[in-house]
Amino acid sequence: MNENNRPVDIDMPADPVSAATHADPYPCYAALRDGPPLAWNEKLRLWVASRADVVEQVLLAHGALRVRPAAEPVPRAIVGSPAGEVFGHLVRMNDGVAHQAHRPALQRALAGLDLNAVHVAALRVAQRVPGQQPLSDTLFSMPVQAVAHLLGFADDALAQVDRWMRDFVACLSPLSTPEQLERASAAAGELMARFEMLAAVAPPRHGTLLAAVLAESAGDARVSRSLLANLAGLLTQTCDATAGLVGNSLIALMREPSLLRPLSGTRNGLQAIVEETARHDPSVHNTRRFAAEAVTIAGTPLAAGDAVLVLLASANRDPALNPDPDRFMPVRARRRMLGFGHGMHACPGQALACTLAAASLEALLPRHAADFDAQRLRGWSYRPSVNGRIPVFH
Ligand code: HEM
Numbered sequence: 001m002n003e004n005n006r007p008v009d010i011d012m013p014a015d016p017v018s019a020a021t022h023a024d025p026y027p028c029y030a031a032l033r034d035g036p037p038l039a040w041n042e043k044l045r046l047w048v049a050s051r052a053d054v055v056e057q058v059l060l061a062h063g064a065l066r067v068r069p070a071a072e073p074v075p076r077a078i079v080g081s082p083a084g085e086v087f088g089h090l091v092r093m094n095d096g097v098a099h100q101a102h103r104p105a106l107q108r109a110l111a112g113l114d115l116n117a118v119h120v121a122a123l124r125v126a127q128r129v130p131g132q133q134p135l136s137d138t139l140f141s142m143p144v145q146a147v148a149h150l151l152g153f154a155d156d157a158l159a160q161v162d163r164w165m166r167d168f169v170a171c172l173s174p175l176s177t178p179e180q181l182e183r184a185s186a187a188a189g190e191l192m193a194r195f196e197m198l199a200a201v202a203p204p205r206h207g208t209l210l211a212a213v214l215a216e217s218a219g220d221a222r223v224s225r226s227l228l229a230n231l232a233g234l235l236t237q238t239c240d241a242t243a244g245l246v247g248n249s250l251i252a253l254m255r256e257p258s259l260l261r262p263l264s265g266t267r268n269g270l271q272a273i274v275e276e277t278a279r280h281d282p283s284v285h286n287t288r289r290f291a292a293e294a295v296t297i298a299g300t301p302l303a304a305g306d307a308v309l310v311l312l313a314s315a316n317r318d319p320a321l322n323p324d325p326d327r328f329m330p331v332r333a334r335r336r337m338l339g340f341g342h343g344m345h346a347c348p349g350q351a352l353a354c355t356l357a358a359a360s361l362e363a364l365l366p367r368h369a370a371d372f373d374a375q376r377l378r379g380w381s382y383r384p385s386v387n388g389r390i391p392v393f394h
Pocket of ligand 1: 093241354
């Protein structure tokens with residue numbers, strides 16, 4: 001029995017972190033939502049927020065709750081390396097005043113994208129990704145190469161940027177091996193050099209995301225290292241999360257092939273599948289916050305230094321957020337989700353991510369739809385991760 005006097009199901013995840021890569025974490029999340037607003041997990045030594053209203057409160061308390069522990073702004077394993085330099089500049093990973101300065105430019109540039117044009121460009125890039133590589137790798141290549149293209153990289157550089165990005169994001173996980181950390185630093189150095197070259201072209205190529213970010217950062221006569229790192233950060237933010245969204249959308253279609261019929265590959269239909277997947281089985285299951293000072297959240301006093309695990313995927317299935325939340329419904333009157341965060345650090349790339357994922361699906365379906373039944377039988381597992389849900393197809 002567990003602390004709520006429920007029988008412990010042997011198929012339940014061992015804890016709310018390993019839930020992200022469990023075959024079916026949703027009963028575990030439902031049990032957590034029935035518990036206290038913030039539940040102390042002794043094994044992980046952190047507080048767990050699982051209900052939508054509590055997740056929102058935690059993410060809105062950005063004065064007291066920060067994205068990194070005060071004592072370790074950059075993970076120890078990469079401090080002093082090129083990867084550490086990039087990490088230290090990312091608005092996603094920091095709450096410093098200097099970081100806040102870049103946020104509006106990134107938000108406005110992403111909000112200004114013409115998503116129809118993005119879909120057309122992303123589809124063209126995705127269709128050129130070679131079909132010989134395993135599907136589980138293609139999930140990454142299609143959206144990453146599309147964002148590299150949007151930023152202004154030439155077609156012949158896209159595959160290389162994709163490889164560097166895969167190496168670089170490996171260092172963002174606490175599960176990274178020393179070899180991965182070394183490769184990540186080499187990749188970070190190369191990426192920064194490439195972004196420097198791209199940004200040095202004056203004026204930057206019209207219509208690119210790079211030109212839009214630079215225009216929104218007007219006043220910076222010289223492009224700073226921190227802005228360059230945040231441009232590279234647009235690729236890191238795309239990489240794992242969008243790969244997972246594409247993969248989990250494919251799984252939704254494999255589980256329920258009848259979804260394909262009314263769509264027959266239409267753009268709006270695929271967009272609806274992707275958006276419902278982002279709610280129902282998202283690629284980012286959790287994020288964390290760290291108390292910089294004592295604070296009370298949902299009636300629970302937290303001490304300075306306490307950590308909170310914020311279960312975004314659980315919040316998406318909270319019946320208080322969406323009616324009938326366990327049902328996969330591409331058409332919903334008012335779909336609400338917290339899988340892209342909330343408050344100051346909320347994802348400015350949500351619409352872009354869904355567009356990239358829909359374009360990737362459009363490119364993947366002609367290649368793989370005929371194999372869906374066989375793929376469902378072969379099955380899939382999830383890449384080792386503490387927060388991402390990214391399938392590996394067997
Ligand atoms: C399915 C794909 C994606 C998911 C699930 C996702 C999810 C998230 C989440 C949950 C956060 C907030 C984390 C936190 O508060 O702790 C975030 C932040 C961010 N995302 Fe995304 N994201 C995705 C794709 C993208 C894309 C394509 C871009 C841009 C190209 C992007 C750019 C960013 C940036 C810049 C931030 C930091 C915002 C800030 O701190 O001000 N994301 N994302």
